[in-house]
Amino acid sequence: MSATAETHGHDDHDVHHHKETFVTKYIFSQDHKMIAKQYLITGTIMGVIGVLMSIMFRMQIAWPEEPNVLFEALLGKWAPEGVMDADIYLALVTIHGTIMVFFVLTAGLSGTFSNLLIPLQIGARDMASGFLNMVSYWLFFLSSVIMVISLFVEAGPAAAGWTIYPPLSALPMAQGGSGMGMTLWLVSMAIFIASSLLGSLNYIVTVINLRTKGMSMTRLPLTIWAFFITAVIGVISFPVLLSAALLLIMDRSFGTSFFLSDIFIQGEVLHYQGGSPVLFEHLFWFLGHPEVYIVILPAMGLVSEIMATNSRKPIFGYRAMIASILAIAFLSTIVWGHHMFISGMNPFLGSVFTFTTLLIAIPSAVKAFNWITTIWKGNVQMNPAMLFSIGFVSTFITGGLTGIILGDSALDINVHDTYFVVAHFHLVMGISALYGMFAGIYHWYPKMFGRMLNKNLGYIHFWITAICAYGVFFPMHFIGMAGLPRRYYTNSNFPLFDDTANANVVITIFAIVGGIVQIIYLYNFFSSMFFGKKTVQNPWRSTTLEWTAPIKHIHGNWEGAIPHVHRWPYDYSKPGHDEDFVPQDVPMKDGEEELHH
Amino acid sequence: MTALLTIIIVLFVAIALWQMVKIFDLAQVGASNTQVADDKDNKLNGYLMIGFLIFIYVITILSFWYLGDQPLMSNSASAHGPGLDNLMIISMVVIFIVQTITQFLLHYFAYKYRGEKGKKALFYADNNTLEFIWTIIPVIVLAGLIIYGLFTWNDIMNVNEDDDPLIVELYAQQFNWKARYGGADNVLGKANVRLIDLDRANILGVAEDDPNAQDDVIVTELHLPVGRPVLFKMRSQDVLHSAYMPHFRAQMNCVPGMVTQFGFTPTVTTADMRQNPDIIDKVQNINNLRKERQAEIEEAGQELTYEFDYLLLCNKICGKSHYNMQMKIIVETQEEYDAWMATQKTFANSLNK
Numbered sequence: 001m002s003a004t005a006e007t008h009g010h011d012d013h014d015v016h017h018h019k020e021t022f023v024t025k026y027i028f029s030q031d032h033k034m035i036a037k038q039y040l041i042t043g044t045i046m047g048v049i050g051v052l053m054s055i056m057f058r059m060q061i062a063w064p065e066e067p068n069v070l071f072e073a074l075l076g077k078w079a080p081e082g083v084m085d086a087d088i089y090l091a092l093v094t095i096h097g098t099i100m101v102f103f104v105l106t107a108g109l110s111g112t113f114s115n116l117l118i119p120l121q122i123g124a125r126d127m128a129s130g131f132l133n134m135v136s137y138w139l140f141f142l143s144s145v146i147m148v149i150s151l152f153v154e155a156g157p158a159a160a161g162w163t164i165y166p167p168l169s170a171l172p173m174a175q176g177g178s179g180m181g182m183t184l185w186l187v188s189m190a191i192f193i194a195s196s197l198l199g200s201l202n203y204i205v206t207v208i209n210l211r212t213k214g215m216s217m218t219r220l221p222l223t224i225w226a227f228f229i230t231a232v233i234g235v236i237s238f239p240v241l242l243s244a245a246l247l248l249i250m251d252r253s254f255g256t257s258f259f260l261s262d263i264f265i266q267g268e269v270l271h272y273q274g275g276s277p278v279l280f281e282h283l284f285w286f287l288g289h290p291e292v293y294i295v296i297l298p299a300m301g302l303v304s305e306i307m308a309t310n311s312r313k314p315i316f317g318y319r320a321m322i323a324s325i326l327a328i329a330f331l332s333t334i335v336w337g338h339h340m341f342i343s344g345m346n347p348f349l350g351s352v353f354t355f356t357t358l359l360i361a362i363p364s365a366v367k368a369f370n371w372i373t374t375i376w377k378g379n380v381q382m383n384p385a386m387l388f389s390i391g392f393v394s395t396f397i398t399g400g401l402t403g404i405i406l407g408d409s410a411l412d413i414n415v416h417d418t419y420f421v422v423a424h425f426h427l428v429m430g431i432s433a434l435y436g437m438f439a440g441i442y443h444w445y446p447k448m449f450g451r452m453l454n455k456n457l458g459y460i461h462f463w464i465t466a467i468c469a470y471g472v473f474f475p476m477h478f479i480g481m482a483g484l485p486r487r488y489y490t491n492s493n494f495p496l497f498d499d500t501a502n503a504n505v506v507i508t509i510f511a512i513v514g515g516i517v518q519i520i521y522l523y524n525f526f527s528s529m530f531f532g533k534k535t536v537q538n539p540w541r542s543t544t545l546e547w548t549a550p551i552k553h554i555h556g557n558w559e560g561a562i563p564h565v566h567r568w569p570y571d572y573s574k575p576g577h578d579e580d581f582v583p584q585d586v587p588m589k590d591g592e593e594e595l596h597h
Numbered sequence: 598m599t600a601l602l603t604i605i606i607v608l609f610v611a612i613a614l615w616q617m618v619k620i621f622d623l624a625q626v627g628a629s630n631t632q633v634a635d636d637k638d639n640k641l642n643g644y645l646m647i648g649f650l651i652f653i654y655v656i657t658i659l660s661f662w663y664l665g666d667q668p669l670m671s672n673s674a675s676a677h678g679p680g681l682d683n684l685m686i687i688s689m690v691v692i693f694i695v696q697t698i699t700q701f702l703l704h705y706f707a708y709k710y711r712g713e714k715g716k717k718a719l720f721y722a723d724n725n726t727l728e729f730i731w732t733i734i735p736v737i738v739l740a741g742l743i744i745y746g747l748f749t750w751n752d753i754m755n756v757n758e759d760d761d762p763l764i765v766e767l768y769a770q771q772f773n774w775k776a777r778y779g780g781a782d783n784v785l786g787k788a789n790v791r792l793i794d795l796d797r798a799n800i801l802g803v804a805e806d807d808p809n810a811q812d813d814v815i816v817t818e819l820h821l822p823v824g825r826p827v828l829f830k831m832r833s834q835d836v837l838h839s840a841y842m843p844h845f846r847a848q849m850n851c852v853p854g855m856v857t858q859f860g861f862t863p864t865v866t867t868a869d870m871r872q873n874p875d876i877i878d879k880v881q882n883i884n885n886l887r888k889e890r891q892a893e894i895e896e897a898g899q900e901l902t903y904e905f906d907y908l909l910l911c912n913k914i915c916g917k918s919h920y921n922m923q924m925k926i927i928v929e930t931q932e933e934y935d936a937w938m939a940t941q942k943t944f945a946n947s948l949n950k
Binding site: 311312316320372373386467481492524572 | 716723
């Protein structure tokens, strides 16, 4: 840590001497706060595309094969006379999944808040490498552009599901989308992974090396713990997806047989011999499962922080919260097989993965109970960020509980790949992570833009979104329990499922309303940037260091010296203090104890 | 042209919404304008928390009321089905108890402890006993579920070859299913997609010179004798498929380049299942719904009246017509099965000369 202290001393001299042009300030910025905003805006744009796609395919499910002017307008040749084509249905499902999981909930969530909060909350002038940080954002931007371009290729975008299992994804003759569309998908994801790795390495190095004086690991806000561990999981698992993608590119373009064997398609035998699609599934889910924790952990961190601040109470069980993050991170790397119980792998492996998977419920339960106890006997300030945090806990519980069924290999036989799964993961990682992201945006908007978001619009946004989220995904469990498979373009060929048709219409209506309501949020977000109420320095009366930095963004974050830290981040309503919060940079009074040890 | 008009209309609607939000926004000027929640907000949203709790309970009850009659939790048609359904019901009961209690605590606390000016929260940072309690309770509950689950899983997946199961190959291709029986010797002939010879109608790539293959029988409708264990051997010729037989609580992926397997014993014939009161109700309900959409269904060239049948569905995304890859399964008595089998051509006789 001595090296860190020296760097700070040295930095202090040249903080004020930066002359910035428009390009270095807004485009090729190396400042973590600007990069955070770039991530957020790019993620928002991708999110709008992803949600629009989901509304389109939900309309197809509710009113199958009926002409729809919206399809005709947006899908062009893929919706002749307004009737959606079956290939583009699969493409919409695929790209929706890809965009939401990677571009919105990984880059948009982790990219935004890790960048914004890590330096500010640990008391650093910037990321360890501002340059790598900039490169990381621009690689992400490039991969987003390629992903969007892939929507417009002749034979259609990738359509093999977001898990892109070969051989479907490997053979252009198996599906139109497996031609140029899939090539662009793979290129885009390879670049995305590079971006993610650069970002993650930066976060890890920054958290380890650049903490201000007094900021021991056990005084870190839970946000930082979550971002830190998320980055570690990312570094462990994303390279495996990269290798899977590279091997798939080899199979597709250079005739290797890593994942392919014994294939007869369109009247001819292909030369592939000896590969196995199951190998791809292993590689994919070795990232794919940790990925859901990459998505949810940052949201958990944000929610923990916001809940403590708005309950005016310390987060309950700070150490247990850290321990459960570590436990979840560890377990997340040894549970991937629960996506593959019926893939043809040895049933004994299924038993092992059932065991490890259900273990994850324990740290998850600890977290949920700790959040609930944090509110107990609090003085709960119902700011929009707090509402989204409570919403997060609610959907995390509802969605998480059904994991007990899906993680159980015997039960999974029957609900695997049905709508039950769709309902489960949308609630537990989709909606929950999205709530975490909204909570973070409402809470740290003043820090990002120096202005406040309109709270009443926030309330409307939350309550309608919350009702629609349950309206969409709760009944979906029951459709799944009727045995309805996911990714069916229409269910009309199965009279067996006719009695789920009405529920599908209801779900779609909730989805459309939920989608449209986001306009309220978009309005709030963009108009408050210019016309919002100007913020005070610490609007939520919070204890963490970012609120000691000036409202105006300056390179280096603090004018003068970096504040030193004297206490943990959750001294809310501590007896013996006049205010109901004691910032981390306030020295201990004589005889005052750090209670959490 | 319509396309352009639609885009313009959608844009106008979006702008109109935007403007309405803006009016709402501007109309609030003058009200307390820190944009930080005050006592009024805390009170209102506290009550809304209780409202939302009720909403969650109501949507749960409605879902059970309208959709609760779920075929995957009752009326299984295989020997291992009741055990699996039992595990499912136990898990569901656990889930709903936990869900009801935790959602109540969360929303009730949010309401009860809503902020008020001058109130001070309790400084309560840690309690090891509590942490221990809510670690150990999930541990115990999960241990029970894990053990029960693993026993069930092992029962299902360990096929006992001594029971002389009927061997049936399920063969998947974009976008249909075929089934191959071992014939009189109950042994499947060797097969590989490299042996496919469409000119000779050898569509599954069965080895023509394999003695075991001569009496194999290839069909497009799966018949199973009731009460006899069946061992399915799954193959795929092109991409991943998944053989999903929901009524039998059975599913296994079909993977090109390898043979996967799944075994079960059907216990209820199709005819008996059609007489099951729950199934009669379900079919009745579906037929009422189908009458409402009569024109549409007839236009699509489908039968208007639905009759219950077991089905094999593809449940792994496999391409354009994934949504229509199915095969009918008929479970019947041994005599009916034998009679049906006698009418089928053997592999040797089905080849073009």
